[in-house]
Amino acid sequence: MMFHWLKRTMPRSLYARALLILLLPVLTLQLVISVGFIQRHFDGVTRQMTSSIATELRFVADLIATDGAQAGRAVATPLGLDVTVPAPALPQDTGRDWTDLSGLSVIAQLQADLPRFEAIELVGNDRVHVWLAVPARAVQISFDRDLVSASNPHQLLVLMLISGALLTVIASIFLRNQLRPIKRMAAAAEAYGKGRMVPFSPTGATEVRAAGMAFLDMRGRIERQTQQRTMMLSGVSHDLRTPLTRMRLGLSMMDDAEAEPLMRDVDEMQQLIDGFLDFARGDASDALEPVDIVDLVADVVGVEQRGGRAVRLHEVTGQENLTGDIPLRGVAVRRALGNLIGNALRYGSCAEVSLTIMERSIRITVEDDGPGIPAGLRDEAMRPFSRLDPARNQNKGSGVGLGLAIVADIARAHGGTLRLGDSAGWGGLQADLVLAR
Ligand SMILES: Nc1ncnc2c1ncn2[C@@H]1O[C@H](COP(=O)(O)OP(=O)(O)OP(=O)(O)O)[C@@H](O)[C@H]1O
Ligand SMILES: [Mg+2]
CATH class of the missing domain: 3.30.450 (Beta-Lactamase)
Known part of the structure; x- marks a missing residue:
């Protein structure tokens, strides 16, 4: 208590x-x-x-x-x-x-x-x-x-106050110097969480320096792993393309009836490999740049509409929180939004996009009128290569199961998350892409 x-x-x-x-x-x-x-x-x-x-x-x-x-x-x-x-x-x-x-x-x-x-x-x-x-x-x-009464010993009180104030000033100067390295490390860690590499060198007391070194080691290892993953995935995908092209050529010279199912397999593999490449490029591909987010969302929706698809921009709220452009990975955010809209149209019949701008983050919401995803399966849906129960996906074309994984990756690279829920207005899935500013 x-x-x-x-x-x-x-x-x-x-x-x-x-x-x-x-x-x-x-x-x-x-x-x-x-x-x-x-x-x-x-x-x-x-x-x-x-x-x-x-x-x-x-x-x-x-x-x-x-x-x-x-x-x-x-x-x-x-x-x-x-x-x-x-x-x-x-x-x-x-x-x-x-x-x-x-x-x-x-x-x-x-x-x-x-x-x-x-x-x-x-x-x-x-x-x-x-x-x-x-x-x-x-x-x-x-x-x-x-x-009869002694007068107040003022000098003693004044001396006490002055020495107290002096003590406070000296202590705060010392403390500020000791705490600065911790603050710098916190800032570097926070920036890295949002996918930004800021220069950082450990300073200060032994323990703080040790923590700083550990952070640098950790950051270095994560960077190396990401690079390895990217290189491996893109290398493998790239190398597979040549034999695939050869196979396609070979098949085109064969008898149609026999070649037909094999050709479908080759197409599927091609799609898989393209998915791999997309996933591998992920967040590493483009740098942070100031982006007019309202423009970006409107533009992606506009492109989809011109392609004759049932997408509309519902509303933009919180524009008063917007002061200039926001540093984002523009290409990645476009891809993420494109994936969400693609899903909405594949599993539903129309998509509605809204944008909410808050003081410390932005939220892009995509809603559809499809079957949605039950709460227990949402984590599963965001894992790479997971396509839910095939019965749900009948006649929906053959996806790879990387769409949502890529979106979640992009959200994380911006210090945000991807949240799946039920759309109140449309009855289908509601996907919230939250990005930290
Ligand atoms: N809007 C949606 N409505 C209902 N189910 C969905 C929706 N979006 C995704 N899902 C389910 O989540 C699964 C994973 O989606 P994800 O986008 O990761 O892969 P995909 O769409 O199957 O393939 P692709 O890699 O081509 O996007 C889908 O197979 C589907 O079952
Ligand atoms: Mg998809």
């Missing part, structure tokens, strides 16, 4: 947390020690001053009791004490403000030191009235508050 609360109120950045961990104990210690010290010092001085005034009051009161008010006043006035006889009515309470801590000590000390004590009233921080019982009459003696 307590820790939940702590978690919610703790600042989120590492910098602020480290600063807090460093400064909180030091400042608390400083505060506790100085408050304790000031309180004691203050209290002691107040009690001493009150005690000495009490001696004077006792002397004046005794004098009034024996020689009368006139004699008392003659002694009291030079000491800064005002004598009022007869005294005004006794006050209801002491009039002490709750913030007036030294007032407590003043009252307690006077009560203890004065046998004739009757009542006391503190008037703000300026004056003190004391009522004393002298036989036959009551006497009130007043004096300045300065005579």
Whole structure:
């Protein structure tokens, strides 16, 4: 319970947390020690001053009791004490403000030191009235508050504040320098997640440097693997094309009836190999460039429409979040959108495209009126070479099963994802291609 609360109120950045961990104990210690010290010092001085005034009051009161008010006043006035006889009515309470801590000590000390004590009233921080019982009459003696309360030790407080501020500045400069390498590594890792290679060299403390080296190693290995995959796939596909062409030639010279099924096989293989090549080119092929996303989507839809296909651009929302072009791999995004539209038209009869622009990402949605994909099969559909249950795909032409895998790959290269769901408006599949900006 307590820790939940702590978690919610703790600042989120590492910098602020480290600063807090460093400064909180030091400042608390400083505060506790100085408050304790000031309180004691203050209290002691107040009690001493009150005690000495009490001696004077006792002397004046005794004098009034024996020689009368006139004699008392003659002694009291030079000491800064005002004598009022007869005294005004006794006050209801002491009039002490709750913030007036030294007032407590003043009252307690006077009560203890004065046998004739009757009542006391503190008037703000300026004056003190004391009522004393002298036989036959009551006497009130007043004096300045300065005579009994020590004034605030301001220098100590100011010194404390200044040293605290100095400590904060020094600590924050040190911390900022120590945390900079971590921030740089986080930025490089985030950029790589979005498919961007930013230059990065590990610096800072040993542990941070080690983490940075590990990140570089990891990034290097992933890059090598991607390159190997690309090279292997495109090499294999390329090498297979020549024998295929030879086979096609050979078949075209054969008797039609025999050649027909073999020709279909060769065509299918050709399609497979083209799919391979597409997949291999994947995200590695083109670089990030500023792209007008609204234009791009409208253009892809326009091209499909000119091909006489039932595609329409439904709506574009969030254009107010758009400030200039967005860095994207334009060719890859076109291919992804083309694949989604191709699927929608292959498995349904019409496609509807919408674009939503958000502050940190964009979403391209393609909906269709086909059978959709049941929730349990959606992950399967996005895997390379997976074509769902053949019964669903009857008469749909022979796909390779790479379309959605390529789209998911392109989404990942942009730090985004491909989400499949049900289309509320059309009843078929809804594919959301989300790209980070
Ligand atoms: N819009 C859709 N409606 C219904 N099922 C779909 C839709 N899109 C994809 N599927 C299912 O998901 C499977 C995988 O799709 P994917 O696009 O990866 O491959 P494909 O379309 O079969 O082949 P290709 O590589 O030519 O695109 C398809 O075989 C199909 O069963
Ligand atoms: Mg497809």
